[in-house]
Amino acid sequence: MSRIESTFSALRAQGRKALIPYVTAGFPFADITPALMHGMVEAGADVIELGVPFSDPMADGPVIQKAGEKALGLGVGMVQVLDHVREFRKRNSATPVVLMGYANPVERYDQMHGQGAFVHDAAAAGVDGVLIVDYPPEECEAFATSLRLHGMDLIFLLAPTSTAQRMAQVAQVASGYVYYVSLKGVTGSGALDTAAVEQMLPRIREHVHIPVGVGFGIRDAATAQAIGKVADAVVIGSRIIQLIEDQPHEKVVPVTVDFLRGVRKALDA
DSSP states (O other), X not given: OXXXXXXXXXXXXXXXXXXXXXXXXXXXXXXXXXXXXXXXXXXXXXXXXXXXXOSOOTTOOHHHHHXXXXXXXXXXXXXXXXXXXXXXXXXXXXXXXXXXXXXXXXXXXXXXXXXXXXXXXXXXXXXXXXXXXXXXXXXXXXXXXXXXXXXXXXXXXXXXXXXXXHHHHHHHHOOSOEEEXXXXXXXXOSOOOHHHHHHHHHHHHTTOOSOEEEESSOOSHHHHHHHHTTSSEEEEOHHHHHHHTTOOHHHHHHHHHXXXXXXXXXXXX
């Protein structure tokens, strides 16, 4: 059983929902990420999604795009992201870490370090799952198998426009959890329609028999609580980036902890 599976299993036994915060690695300071990850866990995070900075993040809105550009400008790429995870693992061996990003940095890493290096090095660093936005399920079976052999899960996005066929394709290769994008559009866009999410989740669960997390548009404790009533996990990203983007170094972790504690309390209520 992977660390992600055992985390969801324990939460299910407790009747609780997973809180999954997202932050771009190396933002807003190149060295802040491991401390920020520890702060998120302290505040009640169950899984951490770590964004891999990339120059052309097509699924991300302006907030996360800007964060990625800043991190890249600070010299943070895949090598540094894996270093952050390694550093985090020195003090935390329990909380699952998912890398979220795009095909280009993964494939570039293999070009630089040898075929299969990304999967090997990510596992060695302590990564538990990978979400590659632009990898379609029908082209991912070998990659998914390789990840599973190294104890990692391959996580996929589903959207309001996903057909039953697409859900079935995802169900064949996905493990850990699936991430339902609650809005048509990019991260951080639009107002969340909780009723629409409520209608969609049973359709997804007809095909997908692993936990379903919901993200895009969750901005505060109230929206997290509403989504937590119907989903297995709540993913929050853009709002955290907005809260920390202009903070001085010493405030980044406390501001994040304070925000996530409020969300955790609402989810548990």
